[in-house]
Amino acid sequence: MTVVSIILGLIIGSFLNVVIYRLYHGGSILVSRSICPACRRHLTPWELVPVLSFVFLRGRCRTCHKKISWQYPVVELTCALTFGLLALNYQSPVSNVQFWIQLVFASFLIVIAMFDLKHYLILDKVVWPGIILAAISGIWGGHFVPSLLAGAGLALFFLLQYLLSQGRWIGLGDVKLGLFLGLVFGWPLTLTCIALAYFSGAAVGVLLIGLKRKQLSSQLPFGAFLGFSGIIVLIWGPAITGWYAKLIGL
Numbered sequence: 001m002t003v004v005s006i007i008l009g010l011i012i013g014s015f016l017n018v019v020i021y022r023l024y025h026g027g028s029i030l031v032s033r034s035i036c037p038a039c040r041r042h043l044t045p046w047e048l049v050p051v052l053s054f055v056f057l058r059g060r061c062r063t064c065h066k067k068i069s070w071q072y073p074v075v076e077l078t079c080a081l082t083f084g085l086l087a088l089n090y091q092s093p094v095s096n097v098q099f100w101i102q103l104v105f106a107s108f109l110i111v112i113a114m115f116d117l118k119h120y121l122i123l124d125k126v127v128w129p130g131i132i133l134a135a136i137s138g139i140w141g142g143h144f145v146p147s148l149l150a151g152a153g154l155a156l157f158f159l160l161q162y163l164l165s166q167g168r169w170i171g172l173g174d175v176k177l178g179l180f181l182g183l184v185f186g187w188p189l190t191l192t193c194i195a196l197a198y199f200s201g202a203a204v205g206v207l208l209i210g211l212k213r214k215q216l217s218s219q220l221p222f223g224a225f226l227g228f229s230g231i232i233v234l235i236w237g238p239a240i241t242g243w244y245a246k247l248i249g250l
């Protein structure tokens with residue numbers, strides 16, 4: 001089943017790439033055919049095979065030789081890996097509704113994280129549908145109220161930082177993403193998620209300053225760290241939380 005999940009992840013990842021591209025550049029997600037963004041040529045089916053096409057084309061368009069964005073293989077591989085690892089958490093994933101819900105949330109997090117990484121923006125038309133789905137999932141699973149409290153708590157925490165920093169530390173998009181993450185994870189996994197986001201954000205920040213790629217004052221896309229941390233918590237959340245609780249002697 002893990003192999004099937006990985007293949008499904010490659011296919012969904014390829015679709016998420018189209019979503020990310022068209023959310024920014026416009027165009028329908030479902031109808032129009034894929035083109036090379038540089039020379040506008042329609043791509044043949046064999047140029048659209050996840051990961052493999054990128055490798056065989058050596059990251060360049062066949063006709064105009066312009067570089068293909070690293071986003072394509074990265075999103076496809078991330079999605080494949082995430083789906084495969086999520087499947088490992090279940091005895092029989094196919095028959096478990098929770099597994100399919102997690103795949104949907106993972107897809108939302110991948111789009112949000114990658115879009116924020118590229119464009120420093122969290123779009124309402126992505127995050128709100130995610131919030132609504134997470135709320136429905138909470139009602140269905142009978143944990144809506146605690147999840148909503150976690151989501152509202154995290155959103156409020158981010159909103160406070162937004163107001164204090166006048167939008168310099170954190171954007172309003174992060175506030176909505178906080179609501180989404182809280183609804184998805186509830187307590188205590190929401191805490192694990194933001195702890196991971198802050199630690200990884202700080203680590204990458206220090207690394208980039210060390211490599212002189214960024215200055216102390218330059219911004220990092222916090223939503224991307226939240227999104228990737230969310231994916232990690234979807235996969236290993238309970239294990240990480242348990243390990244940490246043991247570490248501090250809880």
Ligand SMILES: [Zn+2]
Binds near residue numbers: 036038039061064066
């Ligand atoms: Zn081209």
